[in-house]
Amino acid sequence: MTTNNEAILQVNDLHITFNTFSGKVHAVRGVQFDLRKGETLAIVGESGSGKSVTNKAIVGILSKNANIERGNIIYRGADLTQYSERQFTQIRGSKISMIFQDPMSSLNPIMKVGKQIMEALRVRNISKAEARQRAIELMIAVGIPDPEKRFEQYPFQFSGGMRQRIVIAIALACDPEVLICDEPTTALDVTIQAQILDLIKQIQKERDLSVIFITHDLGVVANVADRVAVMYAGKIVEYGTVDEIFYNPKHPYTWSLLVSMPDLDTSSSDELLVIPGTPPNMLYPPKGDAFAPRNRYAMRIDYEEDPPMYRVSDTHYAATWLLHPNAPKVEIPDVLKKRIAQQTERLVR
Amino acid sequence: MINSTLQPVLEVKNLKQYFSSGRGRRKTVMKAVDDISFTIYKGETFGLVGESGCGKTTTGRTIIRLYEPTDGEIYFNGTLISGELTKEIKKEVTRGMQMIFQDPIASLNPRMTVKEIIGEGLKINKLCRNEQEMLDMIYDILETVGLTREHAGRYPHEFSGGQRQRIGIARALITSPDLVIADEPISALDVSIQAQVLNLLNRLRKKLGLTILFIAHDLSVVKYFSDRIGVMYNGKIVELAKADDLYKQPLHPYTKSLLSAIPLPDPHHERNRKRIYYNTQIHNYEAEQPQLVEIRPGHFVYASPAEVEKYKKGIPL
Known part of the structure; x- marks a missing residue:
């Protein structure tokens, strides 16, 4: 620590x-x-x-x-x-x-x-x-x-x-x-x-x-x-303590990373939540947020301007327009919510 | 998803695959696969896990006859396919059994177009009457695996890793095989692409009712993807059970140690992780003559008679 x-x-x-x-x-x-x-x-x-x-x-x-x-x-x-x-x-x-x-x-x-x-x-x-x-x-x-x-x-x-x-x-x-x-x-x-x-x-x-x-x-x-920085297309999109990143992630890319692979509780009848498409070609870095084309929560601003780092807590920052005060409220995906709940429950036990 | 009629597609009996090197006094024999038996039923996915060098890949390759088995029998749809084969049986095997390889770059011929790569199986097996029919089948399968017909004329280097693996899958599925051997199909891909390919395989096996031998080292993935799982260690299957049983109630100490080593994306769990180490000294398999014994319905463990008693009474080793 x-x-x-x-x-x-x-x-x-x-x-x-x-x-x-x-x-x-x-x-x-x-x-x-x-x-x-x-x-x-x-x-x-x-x-x-x-x-x-x-x-x-x-x-x-x-x-x-x-x-x-x-x-x-x-x-x-x-x-x-x-x-x-x-x-x-x-x-x-x-x-x-x-x-x-x-x-x-x-x-x-x-x-x-x-x-x-x-x-x-x-x-x-x-x-x-x-x-x-x-x-x-x-x-x-x-x-x-x-x-x-x-x-x-x-x-x-x-x-x-x-x-x-x-x-x-x-x-x-x-x-x-x-x-x-x-x-x-x-x-x-x-x-x-x-x-x-x-x-x-x-x-x-x-x-x-x-x-x-x-x-x-x-x-x-x-x-x-102890701390985690998540990188995408040459930028850090979210960083925070390990608990913040795993139990309270804010960036849609972190969400997708966390749920894209099955864990031992994932039932085989569930589809995995995938990130569509492929990472951008860095010969021509895209305008705006590089993750926008693969982001199901992307807004128009994502294609125009790169989001700044928003402060979540003193140790936790994320670069996504979803944290802008005027952004629509987006919940984390259900699969991830369920998984985090299971993990917390296991801890209590 | 085990079919109620339980029709075996592949039966492996006492399969042995030894590799020898050197001559005379220096001759050493490597027992890559040492007397394993299992059956794969129609419509199910059978997972093989283990560490590198345990013989899981060799098993897959021997089944599809990339290697000549040292001993043992392999039955495919009831026909013996080990040993000398007649031309008809050989033909049936090449159509009925297909393989998806780990490395999507090395497994596609760089000088053939996608169309040629996928169509080769159709031509060899004479599954189409004319060029047009072949093209239709290729376009069809390309769309099934999430590519488009425009991709047919391109060369492998024009595709990303995930797309190449889709081509590999299309090539394997075009002959409508009865058994697909997938040898680490996602481990060479990027994290976000792994999930895409895994979803595709999952969707295809439900849609087409595929029977799959799924070989991988990532235990979470094997658990997610397989109906039944065989754990290999040192060329032997040490435990074989339904996926859930294996993870909830592992019996063999090696399986336990393997399960305790999986890193999970859960910091709390990782902080309190208790590793179980496998001590090979606890049993002397040379003297004890262990066998794969059914402890619970459908749950087999490689154990000596004394150990079987312990397992049955629920005493851990």
Whole structure:
């Protein structure tokens, strides 16, 4: 849980585009959030919503054809968007670290696992013997049994879950403050996923890490997050505490996300409430609210002007015209209402 | 939706699928599917769940004869379809059994138009008399899966992931198959598109009375979509029951651990989640000679005789 409100990382009005052969892709269009000390912020969205791009900008690993058009990323008083590659190497790994989705492709297949953990320490001028010692400690910390023996093995000798533990160990090697997890469990099985999530939570508590957790799986979000930001078409459309987002969502996109997948209580005779259509082509971002064409509650204004962020509570904001004082009153979908009621009922029991 | 007459479409008996690698002393045998049996009745959806590597995909692929089964029998509409097949039976199998694949990009030939992809099954099985009839059938099926006839002349790369999966579904359904094997049909799609495809499959199976073998790893989806579910672990079916029974009263410890690991979009629930871990040490299957035993009507568990007694008395392992 959040211990204090000190923001250690702030992203302000960030706009990122990519130059492609067919034109400029507007991947991120005005993202704004802050990350507080010791909290887990989950960023949810479909593929192409700009969640990974935003976080790649934070660690400075955007591809060459990317341009940061506007906005800034403030970390400890410095603007990361202005950083040179040399400056980034000072903070990458030691201050802000990242773990990726596929544990196989983020490890070097022809290098012993132990050496890969040591590598992160060795570039910081730590002696070989000490680095080895630290690497083994890290392997113990991330729950790898028999670390002395595993140290000498190659990635292919590890299972998916164990590989992801190694990746986490590497990310933690230089004691970062901020850990960015980009879909760390998507490639894993449910039982392994639960173990890795537990590990990330445990490490976060032990080291007082601030975590940005990118995922599209709302079950995972409910498990790890303190606060949630929902992204659609390069913008954050709603953010709030995990309880606010799950039990009192305000944006129609969040509603649809919450009910679009069946849960264990969904009867097979019920149709799922789907979001019609497909996400917009970000080569030509639509005028007005990007979600409007897929939104069953869209009003004329949605096609003309982008909604501002409306305040729901001190911690909860949503960008939808439905929250405008003059907007017609729209109830959340019955399915969702029923589901939330069931969940609250279960809690009481 | 189990048909009252309970007419079996597919019967799998003691199916084994081993893969071997290496030669001589180095030879290792991987038992991907190890002695499983189940029956799928007309009109029902049978779900197979399990973690990666448990053999669920291999099972599907062996049934449709993408692999040569090592041992065991597969009956399709009462005819034996494992082993050597005559030309007639082979023909009947290729028409009567169709597959929907996981990856909608890799499973469509990029150099064929949608029309050709869907029409191929009709041509091979001689289900249409002339070109016009074929086109009519293709247009018809395209509309059934939520595409339009204008799409027929296009190539797969012109479509989004969800639309490609619809093409895959259309290709599978055009021959009016008796059994559709859907191997992770939605897991490569985006969240909002998954629901669309799931709804489509659900609507189609009601409308056309499809019989489906639904293979997936997402337990909430399998629960939603299936009438009966088989849980696979290490190449074996460890529990087989009606979807509701399985989720309300799981018996096998592996099923329990699997169910306790599903992340649910409910923060309160997640905070109080109690994980159950499966300890394989609690039973020694080598010595105990376990079998798939019916504990309650329609609810089978893979257990040794001693465990069966416990299950029947309601004592958890």
